[in-house]
Amino acid sequence: MNSSNKIFERELLVKSTTDHLAQIREFTKSAAAECNFSDETIGKIILAVDEACTNIIKHAYKYSPEGNIFISSKFENGKFIISITDEGKHFDPALVPEPDLLQYNKQKHAGGLGMFLMKKLMDEVKYSTLTGNKNQVVLVKYLS
Amino acid sequence: MADFNVNLRGVGSVSVIDVKGYLDAHTAPELENVFNKLLDDQQFRVVVNFDELKYISSAGLGVFMAYVETMRENKGDIKFSNMKENVYNIFDLLGFPILYEFFKEEKEALLKFDAQG
Numbered sequence: 001m002n003s004s005n006k007i008f009e010r011e012l013l014v015k016s017t018t019d020h021l022a023q024i025r026e027f028t029k030s031a032a033a034e035c036n037f038s039d040e041t042i043g044k045i046i047l048a049v050d051e052a053c054t055n056i057i058k059h060a061y062k063y064s065p066e067g068n069i070f071i072s073s074k075f076e077n078g079k080f081i082i083s084i085t086d087e088g089k090h091f092d093p094a095l096v097p098e099p100d101l102l103q104y105n106k107q108k109h110a111g112g113l114g115m116f117l118m119k120k121l122m123d124e125v126k127y128s129t130l131t132g133n134k135n136q137v138v139l140v141k142y143l144s
Numbered sequence: 145m146a147d148f149n150v151n152l153r154g155v156g157s158v159s160v161i162d163v164k165g166y167l168d169a170h171t172a173p174e175l176e177n178v179f180n181k182l183l184d185d186q187q188f189r190v191v192v193n194f195d196e197l198k199y200i201s202s203a204g205l206g207v208f209m210a211y212v213e214t215m216r217e218n219k220g221d222i223k224f225s226n227m228k229e230n231v232y233n234i235f236d237l238l239g240f241p242i243l244y245e246f247f248k249e250e251k252e253a254l255l256k257f258d259a260q261g
Contacts, residue, residue, distance in 0.1 A: 018168070021169060021201075022166065022168075025166075040230070046199075050201045051201060054169040054203055099238070101209075101240070105213055105243055107213075108210050108211070108213050110209055110210035111206050113202035117234070120237050
């Protein structure tokens with residue numbers, strides 16, 4: 001079995017507070033590092049996961065600290081797949097507009113970049129609703 | 145815990161903010177506090193020195209987006225210096241170089257303010 005076919009699986013469950021972001025980044029870093037990604041690509045994956053979890057804390061749980069964020073990662077067939085699940089408010093990603101930086105600056109608008117960044121940094125970003133009122137975002141990076 | 149530090153110093157008429165460590169949704173409020181203090185003190189000419197910043201997420205970028213227009217309305221600006229490549233790449237990905245000035249060295253950013261009078 002060569003390294004691109006190895007399956008690594010890891011899981012992390014944290015509460016929905018921003019002080020867990022550092023832990024989430026560490027988890028992502030060590031999982032991605034096992035898959036032989038370059039440091040630059042690991043940096044992109046870490047940021048995408050941070051953005052996804054920040055959006056969950058901010059929008060799905062509205063900063064309520066008692067929510068659960070469940071992260072699982074696996075590597076198979078040359079793909080690093082990170083699934084992030086929450087039980088907060090559902091949102092429709094189709095309703096999130098493309099960011100307009102010039103307008104955001106003029107309007108002193110501080111947010112709205114996270115989802116756009118995730119799409120730029122990863123090869124695939126998929127949102128879905130699971131049974132039991134759970135939301136899931138799946139981020140995929142190919143080992144090329 | 146994310147490791148982040150922010151320091152404010154005055155260089156002539158310019159306020160220099162040194163950021164260090166990890167700037168994310170958890171630590172961005174510390175940077176907002178510094179910008180709020182600058183507004184209270186009517187200081188609108190700002191250089192952010194990124195020399196020791198290791199990481200930034202969009203929550204960090206959002207702080208600059210929230211304040212830059214106020215600085216510019218008051219004849220000031222937020223200019224960036226000493227950014228590491230990995231941090232610059234995130235600003236670049238989001239199109240910041242079109243709307244903000246980036247300098248290799250803090251001194252160059254300060255000189256640009258001097259030149260603007």
